Amino acid sequence: MRDLVIIGSGPAGYTAAIYGARADLKPLVIASSVAMGGDLMTTTDVDNFPGFPEGVMGPDLMMGMQAQAERFGAELLFDDATKLELSGPVKRITVGNGDVIEAKTVVLSMGSEYRKLGLEDETRLSGFGVSWCATCDGAFFRNRAVAVIGGGDSAMEEATFLTRFAETVYIVHRSDQFRASAAMLSRAKADPKIQFITGAVVDGILGAETVAGISLTNTDGSTRVLDIEGLFIAIGSDPRTSLVADQVELTPEGNIAVAGRSSVTSIPGVFAAGDIIDPTYRQAVVAAGSGAVAALDAQHYLESNTH
Amino acid sequence: MSAARDVTDATFAAEVLNNDKTVMVDFWAPWCGPCRAVSPILDAIAEAHADKLDIVKVNVDEYPDLAAEYNILNIPAMKVFKGGVVVKTVVGAKPRPALEQDLAEFLG
Numbered sequence: 428m429r430d431l432v433i434i435g436s437g438p439a440g441y442t443a444a445i446y447g448a449r450a451d452l453k454p455l456v457i458a459s460s461v462a463m464g465g466d467l468m469t470t471t472d473v474d475n476f477p478g479f480p481e482g483v484m485g486p487d488l489m490m491g492m493q494a495q496a497e498r499f500g501a502e503l504l505f506d507d508a509t510k511l512e513l514s515g516p517v518k519r520i521t522v523g524n525g526d527v528i529e530a531k532t533v534v535l536s537m538g539s540e541y542r543k544l545g546l547e548d549e550t551r552l553s554g555f556g557v558s559w560c561a562t563c564d565g566a567f568f569r570n571r572a573v574a575v576i577g578g579g580d581s582a583m584e585e586a587t588f589l590t591r592f593a594e595t596v597y598i599v600h601r602s603d604q605f606r607a608s609a610a611m612l613s614r615a616k617a618d619p620k621i622q623f624i625t626g627a628v629v630d631g632i633l634g635a636e637t638v639a640g641i642s643l644t645n646t647d648g649s650t651r652v653l654d655i656e657g658l659f660i661a662i663g664s665d666p667r668t669s670l671v672a673d674q675v676e677l678t679p680e681g682n683i684a685v686a687g688r689s690s691v692t693s694i695p696g697v698f699a700a701g702d703i704i705d706p707t708y709r710q711a712v713v714a715a716g717s718g719a720v721a722a723l724d725a726q727h728y729l730e731s732n733t734h
Numbered sequence: 735m736s737a738a739r740d741v742t743d744a745t746f747a748a749e750v751l752n753n754d755k756t757v758m759v760d761f762w763a764p765w766c767g768p769c770r771a772v773s774p775i776l777d778a779i780a781e782a783h784a785d786k787l788d789i790v791k792v793n794v795d796e797y798p799d800l801a802a803e804y805n806i807l808n809i810p811a812m813k814v815f816k817g818g819v820v821v822k823t824v825v826g827a828k829p830r831p832a833l834e835q836d837l838a839e840f841l842g
Binding site: 459460461462463464468469486505506507523553554555556558560562563564566567568636637638656657 | 763765766767768769771772774775794801805806807808809810811823825826827828829830831
């Protein structure tokens with residue numbers, strides 16, 4: 428039986444692994460089969476992670492965290508948790524290949540998943556012009572018009588990145604207030620290729636085979652069609668709790684509930700860290716700090732339950 | 735043959751269009767994180783189902799004409815060819831069980 432199993436390999440998971448490994452808990456990280464490293468793997472420049480005065484590429488930051496965790500003896504499994512049985516002193520984690528792993532403590536750091544617009548044609552055209560990953564798909568829209576939906580930092584970053592390729596990048600946002608940081612917003616506003624459309628809601632995606640446009644309804648009720656060929660959706664994300672929602676207490680916002688500033692969940696021996704507990708900040712550095720807290724809480728739990 | 739092979743403009747017709755077997759083409763690029771993540775999974779599927787399915791890879795940076803010809807807008811994009819014709823498209827990095835489910839009709 429393992430002392431500590433960490434589910435997820437973003438900044439929270441890898442930082443928990445670094446702390447857990449240094450405490451000699453020999454943690455196993457269930458790092459996912461296709462999303463290892465988490466959301467930063469599809470991010471380009473990270474300019475706000477302390478210690479990198481010139482910025483750092485998201486994948487480089489995550490590879491560094493992975494190497495640091497492995498240096499202290501953390502083990503990585505590139506597979507997906509498919510079932511979690513968390514009640515009781517022995518936690519059971521089933522992974523994609525069918526293996527069942529037993530552990531005394533578990534850190535839940537599965538992060539969040541991209542929110543969809545919820546439109547009929549969104550799934551049909553996903554991969555045919557509808558995208559959640561500008562860094563993956565932006566280059567296919569060279570000299571074309573694209574739209575980014577959203578008003579947060581990720582929308583600004585995607586739009587700014589897309590100007591490398593696209594002729595025009597529209598940022599479509601339902602409000603005229605932006606959640607994005609002042610720095611990201613002003614960089615986007617200064618970009619001659621970016622045009623802002625505020626107070627407009629996307630209510631349809633047009634196109635038979637590939638995206639040909641979106642229909643917008645403005646706050647005054649008027650409608651318009653925007654001719655674009657690429658649609659990048661960056662309207663936020665929801666905590667990835669589907670494996671645990673029926674076992675662990677959630678907050679009204681849908682995050683895993685933790686006690687105070689700790690990572691302690693409603694289940695003894697189960698700790699949570701990163702975006703999955705965070706309805707507010709959702710920053711790599713905050714997630715990393717939260718991962719450290721979870722490993723320290725797990726270590727304390729193991730010590731109190733052996734004596 | 736086992737792991738997914740690279741194909742080029744020059745070999746695409748022979749390896750894909752004129753292949754007697756069903757072929758899945760993985761359109762990818764080195765700078766695409768999800769592409770790199772799914773690559774070992776495709777190798778494993780290629781190995782496990784070598785009798786049913788060939789899997790080959792097209793680097794869209796090196797062969798943009800192929801990407802344009804098959805209207806690639808997102809990567810990773812995996813297109814299944816039978817008799818030179820695209821019969822299925824799977825987009826995005828997925829875990830092995832999900833990919834095998836998408837490809838079940840060609841693996842059975």
